[in-house]
Amino acid sequence: MRLLKKTLVFIETIIIIVTMIFLYNDKIYAKTIDELQKPVRVGVLLYRFDDVFISLIRQSLEEIQKNNPDKVEFTFYDGNNDQSVQNETVGTLLKNNSVDFILLNVVDEKRAEEPINMIKEYNIPVVLFNREPYNISTIQSYGKSYYVGTNPPEAGILQGNILVNAWNKNKAAIDTNGDNILQYVMLMGQRDNKEAIARTQYSVSTINDNGIKTQELALSVCDWERSIAKSNFEQLFLYYGNKIEAIIANNDEMAIGAIEVLQKYGYNKGDDTKTIAVVGVDAIPEAQELIKKGEMIGSVLQDPSAIAEASYLIGMNLFYGREPLDGTQYKFDQTGVAVRIPYKEYLG
Known part of the structure; x- marks a missing residue:
């Protein structure tokens, strides 16, 4: 009889313990599910809000959130x-x-290791985008750090091709002094920026590689800004005047600043005899309109939505512990940490 009672007490105890464990695990499971159902919190650090192209990337990320309200914030x-x-x-x-996790559009490409090292201490993922660190090893130093951007020389090559094709199609319209040399002004973004350096170098080398001689009348560093380009170029235009046959700008904002100066003095307003070839990069909406009206010769499309999408997908994969490119069609370049979004020529 005593043995039976002991057995019953033992069984009751086991039942109580198992029930408590089940209820406890059920609470943990419910909590885990609840946490997984919350949107992933993403800090997007932009180098500056008033950059037009960066604003387009922001709008693309906002659209992603709008389409995935329960997944990301x-x-x-x-x-x-x-x-x-x-x-x-x-x-x-x-x-x-x-x-x-963090999406990082770093301010100073030479100091990217500062925020990356801070993030590394907390062991959370970071995806850098658009502004590539001066040394890619900075990204390679942290296993949860990747980069989404472009292939810098490609933009310059496409800019050069736009001018080569325009020259070959109607040389007289560009080579206004008939000396078989393309006289140009270069509007550069920043001296130490990888994109700016490559666009500046490869736009001109592409023209030369196609058998067209060039002469740089001036190079002006304008920090990617329309207002600076407008101010700097006006001084150059007042000095060189119609000796300028082309303006090569590292981005559309600077190109538009130059066009505003040209139009102030009666150029690029529809008269083919008073039009100077202007080419930029980004193909922002305002530049697209100028190209359609014939006031700008062309631009190079840098797709903000593609950069936003890749940055988002890689970041989400890292957050959930998956391989960074899992479920995507992206490929890393030779660095093993960078995804390069292709540029496209834009002629309207």
Whole structure:
């Protein structure tokens, strides 16, 4: 009888313990499911809010969130073109556990290791985009760090091709002094920026490789800004005037700044005899309209939605512990950490 009672007590105890374990695990499971159902928190750190192309990337990310409201939540932070400001933002987000991963449009490409090392300490993923660190080893140094951008020489090559084709199609319209040399002004983004250096170099070398001689009348560094390009180019135009046969700008914002000067003085307003060839990069909507009206010869499309999509997908894969390119058609280049989105020629 005593043995039976002991056995019953033992069985009851086991039942209670198993029930408690089941209820406890059920609560944990429910909590885990609840956490998984919450949108992934992504901090998007932009080098500056007022850059037109960066604004297009932001709009593309906002569209991704709109289409995936239960999956992701982007919060945007302005670096104000100051790496110290961006570093402070990174530090605050990490200390407050405010993000699950970071999309980083670094301010100073030579100081990218500063935010990356901060993020590395907290072991969360980071995807850099658009502004490539001066040394790719900075990204390679952290296993949860990747880059989405473009192939810098490609934009310059396509710019050069646009001018070569225009020259071959109607040389007289461009070579206005008939000396068989293309006299041009170069509007450069930044001296130490990889994209700016490559666009500047390869646009001209492509023209030369196609048998057209060139002469650089002036090179002006305009920090990617329309207002600076407008101010700097006006001084150049007043000095060189109609000796300028082409304007090669590292981006559309600077190209448009130059066009505003040309139009102020009666050029590029529809009269073929008073039109100077202008080519840019990005194919932003305003540039597309100028190209359609014949006031700008062409641009090179850098697709903001493609950059946003790749950055988002890689970041989500990393957050969920998957391989960075899992379920995508992207491929890494020879660095093993960079995805390059192709440029496209835009002629309207």
